[in-house]
Amino acid sequence: MLSCFIESFPHEETINCCPSLIAFPYLFKTLRHNLVEEELDMTGNKSSNRKELLAKDNFSEWYDNVLLEAKIVDDRYPVKGFSVYTGWGMSIAKRIIGMLEEGLEKNGNEPMQFPVVIPEDAFQKEEDHIEGFSGEVFWITHAGENELERKLILRPTSETAIYPMFKLWMRSHQDLPIRMHQTCNVYRYETKATRPLYRGREFLWNEGHTAHVNYDDAEKEVKNAAKIYRSVYDRLGLSYIMLKRPDFDKFAGADYSIAFDTWNPDGKVNQIGTVHQLGYNFAKAFELTYEDPNGEQATAITTCYGMGFGRTLAATISHHGDDHGLVLPPKVAPKQLVIIPILFKKKGELTINYAKRLEAKLQEAGIRVVLDDDTRFNPGDKYYKWEMYGVPLRLEVGPREAENKKATLVRRDNFEKIQVEEAHLVDKVHELFQEIFMNLKKKSKAKLDELLADAYNMDELKSYMDERRIVRVNWCGDADCAMNIKDLVSGEIRGTRWDIEEKPTGNCILCGDEGKYIAYVSRTY
RNA sequence: GGGACCGUGGUCAAGCUUGGUACGAUACGCGGUUUGGGUCCGCGUGAUCCCCGGUUCGAAUCCGGGCGGUCCCA
Numbered sequence: 001m002l003s004c005f006i007e008s009f010p011h012e013e014t015i016n017c018c019p020s021l022i023a024f025p026y027l028f029k030t031l032r033h034n035l036v037e038e039e040l041d042m043t044g045n046k047s048s049n050r051k052e053l054l055a056k057d058n059f060s061e062w063y064d065n066v067l068l069e070a071k072i073v074d075d076r077y078p079v080k081g082f083s084v085y086t087g088w089g090m091s092i093a094k095r096i097i098g099m100l101e102e103g104l105e106k107n108g109n110e111p112m113q114f115p116v117v118i119p120e121d122a123f124q125k126e127e128d129h130i131e132g133f134s135g136e137v138f139w140i141t142h143a144g145e146n147e148l149e150r151k152l153i154l155r156p157t158s159e160t161a162i163y164p165m166f167k168l169w170m171r172s173h174q175d176l177p178i179r180m181h182q183t184c185n186v187y188r189y190e191t192k193a194t195r196p197l198y199r200g201r202e203f204l205w206n207e208g209h210t211a212h213v214n215y216d217d218a219e220k221e222v223k224n225a226a227k228i229y230r231s232v233y234d235r236l237g238l239s240y241i242m243l244k245r246p247d248f249d250k251f252a253g254a255d256y257s258i259a260f261d262t263w264n265p266d267g268k269v270n271q272i273g274t275v276h277q278l279g280y281n282f283a284k285a286f287e288l289t290y291e292d293p294n295g296e297q298a299t300a301i302t303t304c305y306g307m308g309f310g311r312t313l314a315a316t317i318s319h320h321g322d323d324h325g326l327v328l329p330p331k332v333a334p335k336q337l338v339i340i341p342i343l344f345k346k347k348g349e350l351t352i353n354y355a356k357r358l359e360a361k362l363q364e365a366g367i368r369v370v371l372d373d374d375t376r377f378n379p380g381d382k383y384y385k386w387e388m389y390g391v392p393l394r395l396e397v398g399p400r401e402a403e404n405k406k407a408t409l410v411r412r413d414n415f416e417k418i419q420v421e422e423a424h425l426v427d428k429v430h431e432l433f434q435e436i437f438m439n440l441k442k443k444s445k446a447k448l449d450e451l452l453a454d455a456y457n458m459d460e461l462k463s464y465m466d467e468r469r470i471v472r473v474n475w476c477g478d479a480d481c482a483m484n485i486k487d488l489v490s491g492e493i494r495g496t497r498w499d500i501e502e503k504p505t506g507n508c509i510l511c512g513d514e515g516k517y518i519a520y521v522s523r524t525y
Numbered sequence: 526g527g528g529a530c531c532g533u534g535g536u537c538a539a540g541c542u543u544g545g546u547a548c549g550a551u552a553c554g555c556g557g558u559u560u561g562g563g564u565c566c567g568c569g570u571g572a573u574c575c576c577c578g579g580u581u582c583g584a585a586u587c588c589g590g591g592c593g594g595u596c597c598c599a
Contacts (some may be wrong), residue, residue, distance in 0.1 A: 060595075068536085080593065192526085193596095342561050380562035398561055408561090490598080 059265040059318070064196075066317060070326050070388050073196050081194040081201030088389060091334035092316070093204065093309050097183055099235060099331075100206055100307055103228040109181040109208050116184070117152040118161045125160060126285040132252020133157070136189040138201075154187035159253070159278075159304060162209050163286035170300060172291045173213050177221070181208040183309075197310035197317075198270065198525050207306045211288060218277060218301045225275045225305040226258060226498075232307070233272065236316050237329045237441035238262055239448040240272065241470075243495030243520055248479050251304075255279035258498050261522075262315045263448050267468020269494060269522040272312045275305040319444045320413075326390025327412050329440055330433035335370040337362060337429060338386045342379050342398030354402035358395065358425065365426040387412060392436050393429060413439050458488060461509060461521060465489045470522045474515030476508035482519075485510055491521045 067073050072089030085093060105111065117140060124130050133156045140152040155161055166178055183206040190201055208225060212218045226242065233240055240262040250257040254276040261269045280299055282288070288300040320327040330336050339362075341355040355371055362369040370391075372382050379396070386394060396408040405422040409429070413436045420428045453469045455461035464471045475481065475493065486492040488510075496502070496517045504515030 064595090075594095078593080340561095344560070375560085378560045378562080378564065380560085380564090383562055385563095396561070400561080487599080 062321075062323075063318065066321060066325055066388075067196055070317075070390065072313070072317065072326075075196040079201075081190060081199075083196045083200060085204070088334060089313065092328065092332050093313055095332040095334070096232065096236070096309055096312055096316075097206065099232050100228070101181070101183065103231055104181045104206070104208055107179065107224055107228060108177075109179040109210070112180045112182050113184065114155075114158050114161045114165075114182060116155055116187075118155050118158075120151045120153065122164055123153050123160045125163075126253045126282050128281065129159065129253035133188075136191075138187050138189055155184075156186055156188045157304075157306065158182070158184075158186070158207055159209065159282055159302075160286075163282055163288060163302075166209075166211055166300075166302075167286055167288055170211060170288060170290050173293060173298070176211060176213045176290060176300060177217060178211045179208070179221075180210075181206055195525070197314040200310065203308055203310050205306050205308045205310075207304060209302065209304045211283070211300045211302045213290070213292070213298070213300065215279070215301055218279075218303050221303045222258065222275050222277050222305075225303070229260060229273045229275065229305070229307060233260065233262075233312070234441075235329070235331050236312070237437055237444055238272070238312075238315050238319055239441075239445040241448070241497065241520065242499035244498040245495045246479070246482055246493055246519075248482065249493075249495070251276045251278075253278060253281050255281065259495065261494055261520075262319070263451050263470065264315070264525075265318050267451075267523055269470060269524050270311055270315055271308075271525070272315055273305070273307040276303060278302045278304060319447070320440045321390070324384070325388030327440065328390035328392060329437050330392045331437070333390065333392055334368065335386075335389070335391050336368045336433065337370075337393040337395055338382075338391045339369060339371045339395045339397060340379055340382050340386075341371070341373055342396060343373075343375065344399060347399040347402065351397060351399055351402045355397045358397065358407060358422070361422075362426065362429065365429075367426070367429060393432060411436055455509065455521075456506060458485075458509060461485075461491075462489045465491045465521070465523070468523060470520060472502075472518050473509040473521055474504045474506045475517045475519035476511055476513040477516040478508075478511065478513075481508060481510045485521065489521070491523045493519045493521055494524065495520060 064075075067075065067089075070088055071086040072092075073083045074086050075083040077084050101111065123137070137156050138154040140154065141148055162180070169175060169178060183204070185202050185204055186207075187202050190199055194200055210218075210221050212221060230242075240260045243259050243261055245251075245257040245259055247256075251274065256277050258275040259271050260273040262272050264270045278301070280301055282302050283300045288302065289297045290300055292298040316329070316332070317326060320329070339355050339359055341351050343351055352373060355373065359369055359371045372386070374382075377385075383394065390412060392412050394410040394412070396410065401407050407420050407422060407425055409418040409420060409432060410416070411418070411432060418428070418432070448470075451468075451470045452472065453464045453467075454472045455464055456474075461471055461473060471491070473485075475496075482493040496519055502518040504518055507513060507515050509515075
């Protein structure tokens with residue numbers, strides 16, 4: 001069933017092969033009714049802005065409904081913190097995964113799959129790493145009735161699985177660099193607040209791991225990885241900031257960590273990817289040595305990076321979505337265009353034949369198109385349905401279009417209707433995809449800019465935090481100050497800009513000592 | 526880590542105070558009707574009322590414990 005959404009499937013067929021999509025529930029309708037009533041109660045004004053209510057004030061409710069309605073994930077799997085990616089969501093995720101994997105492999109990262117289990121002794125080789133993760137690992141202690149002599153963990157991340165193998169593969173400097181990547185699930189026992197796609201006890205990500213001969217090469221790799229990640233996020237139209245995490249918040253075992261933080265409608269910041277310079281920490285613990293050109297043994301240096309697909313998908317949904325549901329960037333939409341034939345008894349034949357002709361034409365042009373010719377539903381039903389799925393363009397064809405060799409296109413992002421001649425259809429569709437993408441990107445960026453603020457004293461910071469903004473402050477760099485800020489306001493220091501240079505404009509917001517950095521403060525997941 | 530609220534067909538939801546095996550909507554199936562923004566009608570399907578225990582002749586309802594969820598604060 002899922003396969004009919006995947007681009008590589010040899011015979012991509014129409015909706016008829018996908019019963020799960022036909023059977024869309026009316027849950028969301030109920031939600032909208034409730035909201036309309038609420039609006040009337042509160043304002044007495046029917047024309048008040050529904051989107052605000054849904055996407056912002058009621059983000060949580062909106063999000064839960066959209067996940068289920070648009071078949072992104074089904075969170076009813078009966079184990080806390082674990083959920084099921086369903087057809088539409090997985091199809092989008094696969095496209096994101098594909099973009100990232102392509103970029104990594106161009107960079108020379110070989111695709112690999114490591115085992116999900118890591119032996120206790122390997123996991124415990126790097127001290128900071130153990131300290132950072134031991135509280136949240138799942139243990140495998142038994143096999144059948146017997147207790148295992150050597151306990152295993154489910155990987156929370158794979159450094160300690162991978163480095164023993166790197167050690168075997170690394171004999172001379174000519175074996176370096178080593179670059180690999182894998183897309184896999186990892187397991188972390190999050191103590192409390194889990195949330196589908198944002199924070200689960202199992203999550204889908206891609207992790208890249210590399211080993212190099214010297215620090216400079218590893219530094220370059222950090223930049224390479226950041227560039228690859230940026231290119232994926234950019235194609236999703238996501239706005240984000242790149243922060244160097246403060247020392248107390250870096251990856252367990254890293255020299256330093258770079259993170260991609262993006263905004264969320266509920267005012268919390270969403271970390272969608274990280275890149276870590278691991279220095280010699282792991283290399284020493286795992287004895288990653290090689291023979292250098294002079295015939296002497298040298299220690300390698302490693303980096304790693306991870307992109308969480310759940311969170312990236314969540315960001316795509318929550319940045320672009322509106323009160324009709326998802327709005328997908330054309331590049332990752334499992335279906336980019338839906339054709340809705342308007343069938344009347346009289347000219348039904350003419351209309352459906354014309355619709356099929358346009359479908360073939362669009363398919364030939366490489367556009368992922370679905371013809372929704374299900375006769376059990378009215379056009380209006382179908383509009384709402386495919387809007388929920390976020391399909392970027394809708395093509396309406398009725399007798400009017402069929403007779404005049406025209407088509408009516410409707411943009412998902414702004415509902416604009418465009419009339420086009422059949423002869424110009426394909427070009428127009430490509431043009432509109434680009435416009436839709438640019439519009440989504442622009443809006444996401446505008447929202448980020450709107451959320452950013454500067455605070456020069458704790459009162460300002462506190463009031464901005466209450467507004468759930470992302471706030472720049474001058475910071476002395478001291479960890480104690482950071483901790484105190486966290487205690488005083490409901491946000492924490494996330495780090496300092498990595499992608500651009502920012503100079504402090506005054507003294508530390510808390511202690512008043514010399515400001516050394518501009519730090520970003522926000523609520524977080 | 527602390528607190529508040531919640532758990533009833535696939536989904537939403539009434540009933541809970543004042544115990545008597547569950548109102549309804551939507552979905553799903555079949556038939557007909559309709560189709561340029563959620564057609565209408567008929568018939569049918571679908572719930573061990575989250576789990577375990579207690580009180581009781583009798584528990585969705587009261588009590589205890591657990592599991593799960595949402596939100597707020599740290």
